[in-house]
Amino acid sequence: MSETEFSSQLKILAKALRHKAFRLIIIEYNNTAIYQEIAAFLRTTYPERPQREIRFIGNDYRSIMDSLNAAQEAFVLIPDFDRIFDANNAALCVSFNQRRDYFANRNMVLLCFMAPENVMHFPEKLPDLWSLRSLEFSFFQEPSQISDSTALDLESTIDSANIIVTSFNSDYQEEKERELASLLSQLEQSDEKNFTLHYYLTKQISNIYLKLNRSEKALENAERSLVLARQLQDSQHIIDSLFLEGIIYAEQNDFVHGIARYNEALSIARELAQSNQNAFLPQIAMTLNNLGMLYKDTHQFIKAEQAYTEALSIKQTLSQTNSETYLPFISNTLNNLGNLYIDIHQFDKAEKVLYEALSISRTLAETSFEAYINNVAAALTNLGILFITIYQLNKAEQVLTEALSIRRELAQTHPDRYLSNELAITLHNLGIVYSLTNQHSNAEQAFSEALAIRRELAKTNSDAYLPRIASTLNNLGNVLKDSSKLNDAEQAFSEALSIRRDLAKTYPNAYSLKVAQTAGNFSLFYLTSQPDSKRSLALARETLEASLPFEEKLSDARERVSFAKDIVRNWGLDAEAFVEEIRKNMTNPPTQIPISESE
Numbered sequence: 182m183s184e185t186e187f188s189s190q191l192k193i194l195a196k197a198l199r200h201k202a203f204r205l206i207i208i209e210y211n212n213t214a215i216y217q218e219i220a221a222f223l224r225t226t227y228p229e230r231p232q233r234e235i236r237f238i239g240n241d242y243r244s245i246m247d248s249l250n251a252a253q254e255a256f257v258l259i260p261d262f263d264r265i266f267d268a269n270n271a272a273l274c275v276s277f278n279q280r281r282d283y284f285a286n287r288n289m290v291l292l293c294f295m296a297p298e299n300v301m302h303f304p305e306k307l308p309d310l311w312s313l314r315s316l317e318f319s320f321f322q323e324p325s326q327i328s329d330s331t332a333l334d335l336e337s338t339i340d341s342a343n344i345i346v347t348s349f350n351s352d353y354q355e356e357k358e359r360e361l362a363s364l365l366s367q368l369e370q371s372d373e374k375n376f377t378l379h380y381y382l383t384k385q386i387s388n389i390y391l392k393l394n395r396s397e398k399a400l401e402n403a404e405r406s407l408v409l410a411r412q413l414q415d416s417q418h419i420i421d422s423l424f425l426e427g428i429i430y431a432e433q434n435d436f437v438h439g440i441a442r443y444n445e446a447l448s449i450a451r452e453l454a455q456s457n458q459n460a461f462l463p464q465i466a467m468t469l470n471n472l473g474m475l476y477k478d479t480h481q482f483i484k485a486e487q488a489y490t491e492a493l494s495i496k497q498t499l500s501q502t503n504s505e506t507y508l509p510f511i512s513n514t515l516n517n518l519g520n521l522y523i524d525i526h527q528f529d530k531a532e533k534v535l536y537e538a539l540s541i542s543r544t545l546a547e548t549s550f551e552a553y554i555n556n557v558a559a560a561l562t563n564l565g566i567l568f569i570t571i572y573q574l575n576k577a578e579q580v581l582t583e584a585l586s587i588r589r590e591l592a593q594t595h596p597d598r599y600l601s602n603e604l605a606i607t608l609h610n611l612g613i614v615y616s617l618t619n620q621h622s623n624a625e626q627a628f629s630e631a632l633a634i635r636r637e638l639a640k641t642n643s644d645a646y647l648p649r650i651a652s653t654l655n656n657l658g659n660v661l662k663d664s665s666k667l668n669d670a671e672q673a674f675s676e677a678l679s680i681r682r683d684l685a686k687t688y689p690n691a692y693s694l695k696v697a698q699t700a701g702n703f704s705l706f707y708l709t710s711q712p713d714s715k716r717s718l719a720l721a722r723e724t725l726e727a728s729l730p731f732e733e734k735l736s737d738a739r740e741r742v743s744f745a746k747d748i749v750r751n752w753g754l755d756a757e758a759f760v761e762e763i764r765k766n767m768t769n770p771p772t773q774i775p776i777s778e779s780e
Contacts, residue, residue: 190318191219195226197316201254204290204315209297215320216260216294223256229377231255231385237264242273242552246280251388253421254288254381263295266302272551274306279505279549281309286460288417361389380409380418387425391432394642400429416453420446420464427471433644434688436479443472466495470514473521479691480735482525489518512541512556516563526736528571535564555603558587562607569610574618581611602646605634609653616656621664628657648692651680655699662710671711674703685727697727697741704748714752721745725763 197204210216224232233255235248249257265274284291295303297319304311368382387402403426410418423446430439447468454461473488493514500507515538522531539560545553561584568577588604612627632653639646658673678699685692704720707713724745731738746756 187218187320190320191222194219194316194318195222198223198227198230198256198290201288203285203287203313205284205310205313206290206292206315207300207303207317208292208294209300209317209319210294212320216258219292219320220258227256229375229381231381232258234258234260237261237270237273242276242549243555245273246276249289251385252289256290256292258292258294260294262293263299263302266299266306272549276549276552278307278309281313281503281506283506284310285313286463357389357393361386361393364389376409376413380406380413380415383409384422384425387429391425391429394645396429396433396642396644400426400433403429416449420449423449424468424471427468427475431471431475432642434648434684434691436475436688436691440472440475440479443468443475447472462495462499466492466499466510466514469495470510470517473514473517477517477521477524480524482521485521486518489514489521493518508541508545509553509556512538512545512560515541516560519563519567523567523570528567531567532564535560535567539564554587555591558584558591558603558607561587562610565607565610565614569613569617572617574614578611578614578618581607581614585611601634602638602649605631605638605649605653608634609649609656612653612656612660616660616663619663621660624660625657625664628653628660632657647680648684648695651677651684651695651699654680655702658699658706659702662706667710670706674699674706678703693727694731694735694737694741697724697738700724700727701741701744701748704745708748708751717748718752718754721748722759722763725760726767729760729764729767 194206197206208219220232220234223230231252231254233248233252235245235252235257237245237259238261264270265277293303300317364382364386368379368386371378371382373379383402384406387399387406390396390399390402403422407419407422407426410422423442427439427442427446430436430442447465450461450464450468454465469488469492473485473492476482476485476488493511496507496511496514500511515534519531519535519538522528522534539557542553542556542560546557561580565577565581565584568574568580584607585604588607592604608627608631612624612631615621615624615627632650635646635650635653639650654673654677658670658677661667661670661673678696681692681696681699685696700720700723704717704724707717707720722745724741728738728741728745732742742760746760749756749759
């Protein structure tokens with residue numbers, strides 16, 4: 182290819198990218214230097230648009246999609262796109278083809294670089310995605326023109342300081358730190374009056390801080406991106422920044438601010454959807470789903486059901502014309518709705534929607550195993566929670582054992598992604614089954630393994646995992662007590678209660694009943710296992726103080742009150758008088774409903 186031909190094609194490429202819209206551009210190339218020149222040309226021509234490099238080598242579908250989800254309005258360069266056609270990437274190939282409408286509804290540009298001989302496989306392997314192609318270019322040289330030093334090497338790492346490189350394996354701390362350093366450097370060197378560029382950079386920086394479990398810095402940058410989005414008067418940017426803040430606040434257990442951000446994003450998206458439903462209905466459904474989770478976590482059950490139901494209805498409508506894209510989202514919302522029905526004791530409804538979620542996930546996994554097998558494990562775990570709740574323990578053990586088997590296998594093949602909270606959730610719930618069926622040794626082992634995972638995760642994200650550590654410690658304390666390991670049980674209860682007390686100081690509306698749960702268990706311990714009337718009654722008092730404000734609204738609170746009264750009576754005291762004294766001294770009780778833990 183001559184220099185003139187090269188320049189001419191670059192001008193065509195530049196013209197095609199002038200306006201923000203989805204573009205699928207296919208580029209034949211056989212020289213790494215050409216790839217670098219095109220990347221440099223795009224940076225110079227469109228400095229306001231972020232660039233992301235995505236490689237398929239060594240990465241699974243889930244990690245690739247995580248990167249693409251964060252690449253809204255970016256130029257996404259895929260230097261090894263033809264690796265998708267390898268036999269061992271069949272699941273990735275199918276999943277990419279199924280995401281045609283997902284890509285079409287985003288403002289990103291996909292620049293798919295591949296060797297000339299592999300282009301013929303694109304329409305054969307990815308027919309739906311092929312239909313979206315905008316342009317095809319041939320940027321390649323004859324073999325005689327290629328020097329040894331510039332020969333194409335798809336395994337090599339492109340070293341370009343100004344490219345915003347996305348780390349696929351986002352759990353690797355060092356890669357994320359390098360990406361963050363690159364973004365911060367670009368932000369420092371950029372023109373502060375270029376609000377568009379600053380918006381993209383601060384939003385990406387916020388996302389990286391979130392992946393690094395540094396939520397305060399993530400929130401700081403998300404707030405900056407929102408200010409810039411408002412200055413730009415760009416509704417989509419405002420929605421994206423509000424949504425990001427909602428995620429961060431949820432991570433921090435700040436439910437009030439999280440709900441407010443999601444509602445504002447939802448309001449804007451609803452208004453825009455009046456004139457452009459295809460573009461904004463998916464956004465509305467996603468926001469409703471996340472909003473439903475926060476409503477559920479604050480026990481605003483009617484609002485949660487309304488949010489989930491509307492999200493489900495939108496996704497089911499969208500799936501009529503594109504089932505491959507929206508079935509996974511339908512499964513996710515069905516899981517969330519099932520957990521809600523468990524919380525409000527509508528068990529028949531819960532079982533119906535959770536089995537539907539499991540059926541969808543199994544079907545998806547049949548055609549794209551790697552992409553969806555963890556969804557099967559999630560649906561099985563949620564069914565396990567249901568069966569525990571309705572005391573069908575044989576069924577619970579069966580589905581949780583299958584879920585654990587799946588997640589252990591994933592943890593072995595992808596330890597960076599799956600040796601994590603998902604495995605701990607399944608272990609925790611299986612531990613409950615073992616505890617209820619008097620399999621004390623198995624229960625202790627399951628809870629101990631879940632606890633070890635959560636302690637490790639809490640080292641970098643204490644806000645998210647301390648509540649779960651407390652939950653596992655609470656259950657482990659009961660198992661140790663029943664196994665007559667009293668010193669260990671006392672230590673577990675003490676640590677669980679300490680964590681929950683600290684959480685309740687910051688979020689009293691969220692953790693009051695959690696304090697009551699552990700305080701009640703600890704009070705019983707000092708009544709039956711290691712008798713100490715002073716400690717037992719003090720903890721019974723704490724149980725009542727945390728439960729009474731919710732007694733009229735929540736059956737869980739009424740159970741805690743009844744439980745504490747029984748302990749007081751066992752010490753030979755007048756339980757009603759004990760409670761009445763506490764009622765008289767109560768001031769400023771929580772006004773919202775506390776959260777419950779679920780899958």
